[in-house]
Amino acid sequence: MIDFREVTKAYPNGTLALHEITLHIEQGEFVFVVGASGAGKSTFLKLLLHEEVPTSGSVRVGAFELNSLRAQDIPMYRRQMGVVFQDFRLLTTMNVYENVAFAMRVIGARGKRIDRRVTYLLQLVGLEKKVRCMPNELSGGEQQRVAIARALANNPDLIIADEPTGNIDPQMSKDLLDLFVRLNEEGTTVVMVTHAHDLVRQYNKRVVILDGGVITADGGLRAQGGIPDQNRGGQAAPAYMTQTIPPIPPLQEVPSYHRRPRPVAPAEGRQRTAEEGLPFPWELERMNQAK
Numbered sequence: 001m002i003d004f005r006e007v008t009k010a011y012p013n014g015t016l017a018l019h020e021i022t023l024h025i026e027q028g029e030f031v032f033v034v035g036a037s038g039a040g041k042s043t044f045l046k047l048l049l050h051e052e053v054p055t056s057g058s059v060r061v062g063a064f065e066l067n068s069l070r071a072q073d074i075p076m077y078r079r080q081m082g083v084v085f086q087d088f089r090l091l092t093t094m095n096v097y098e099n100v101a102f103a104m105r106v107i108g109a110r111g112k113r114i115d116r117r118v119t120y121l122l123q124l125v126g127l128e129k130k131v132r133c134m135p136n137e138l139s140g141g142e143q144q145r146v147a148i149a150r151a152l153a154n155n156p157d158l159i160i161a162d163e164p165t166g167n168i169d170p171q172m173s174k175d176l177l178d179l180f181v182r183l184n185e186e187g188t189t190v191v192m193v194t195h196a197h198d199l200v201r202q203y204n205k206r207v208v209i210l211d212g213g214v215i216t217a218d219g220g221l222r223a224q225g226g227i228p229d230q231n232r233g234g235q236a237a238p239a240y241m242t243q244t245i246p247p248i249p250p251l252q253e254v255p256s257y258h259r260r261p262r263p264v265a266p267a268e269g270r271q272r273t274a275e276e277g278l279p280f281p282w283e284l285e286r287m288n289q290a291k
């Protein structure tokens with residue numbers, strides 16, 4: 001699904017952010033990208049989003065060869081993705097609800113469908129009480145959760161997340177990661193940059209380590225014998241470690257969902273439609289029991 005071939009990125013000021021990166025990510029994979037600050041992680045994601053273009057080498061995502069992507073095709077290209085940016089990028093003139101709803105309107109969703117889904121997503125990330133708040137009335141962790149809800153709005157095939165739990169306390173980080181893992185089990189490809197190595201260690205997923213713009217390790221965590229803690233040396237615990245945020249409501253207790261008639265589960269191998277949305281609570285229970 002994602003193919004980086006000898007990709008080098010030098011910024012105009014001469015900084016070499018990535019050097020001859022070659023990487024293949026299959027559809028349906030879950031990949032953590034870790035590495036010290038400045039290692040090139042965000043640059044890697046920006047190339048994936050076609051926000052930056054490589055200095056040399058090629059990036060292919062699905063059917064799109066990004067070097068030859070036409071400007072008018074960029075929005076269509078990005079529609080398949082749900083993105084959580086490191087700096088959130090919420091629309092400051094819109095409230096929480098509208099920030100998520102807007103992402104759905106852009107792709108042509110209308111009316112009740114938007115309302116049901118936005119309500120559900122905001123409950124999923126524990127923000128049902130902040131629906132009418134403006135972004136500047138939210139804490140960092142709350143803004144980050146709005147960004148996560150927005151990224152999930154359109155059932156993306158690919159979730160790209162740049163430190164999506166950077167401002168969120170450990171328990172909620174784990175809950176959100178569990179949500180990503182479930183979406184991944186449903187077929188969504190997930191590429192997640194994170195500094196939360198303790199969290200990464202709890203999941204046996206593929207881990208790509210970037211160091212100074214090159215890939216120094218790539219593979220299962222067990223195969224790598226754990227991740228070296230490269231970037232916390234001597235630093236104080238980040239603020240999010242001491243902040244308390246109410247936990248995400250358990251999935252099966254999301255009320256608006258229970259009032260809806262239960263749809264027929266999609267047949268094996270069929271893509272869930274946007275209307276069917278995220279896995280339903282009872283499906284998640286089944287999936288958990290099946291483990």
Ligand SMILES: Nc1ncnc2c1ncn2[C@@H]1O[C@H](COP(=O)(O)OP(=O)(O)OP(=O)(O)O)[C@@H](O)[C@H]1O
Pocket residue numbers: 011012013015016017035036037038039040041042043044086
């Ligand atoms: N727009 C830019 N112009 C010039 N240099 C840049 C630009 N963006 C990033 N860089 C540089 O490229 C290198 C990689 O940056 P990048 O943002 O990819 O790091 P990162 O791994 O995401 O770090 P962090 O963990 O701090 O987010 C750094 O040296 C950074 O200073």
Ligand SMILES: [Mg+2]
Pocket residue numbers: 041042043086162
């Ligand atoms: Mg970054």
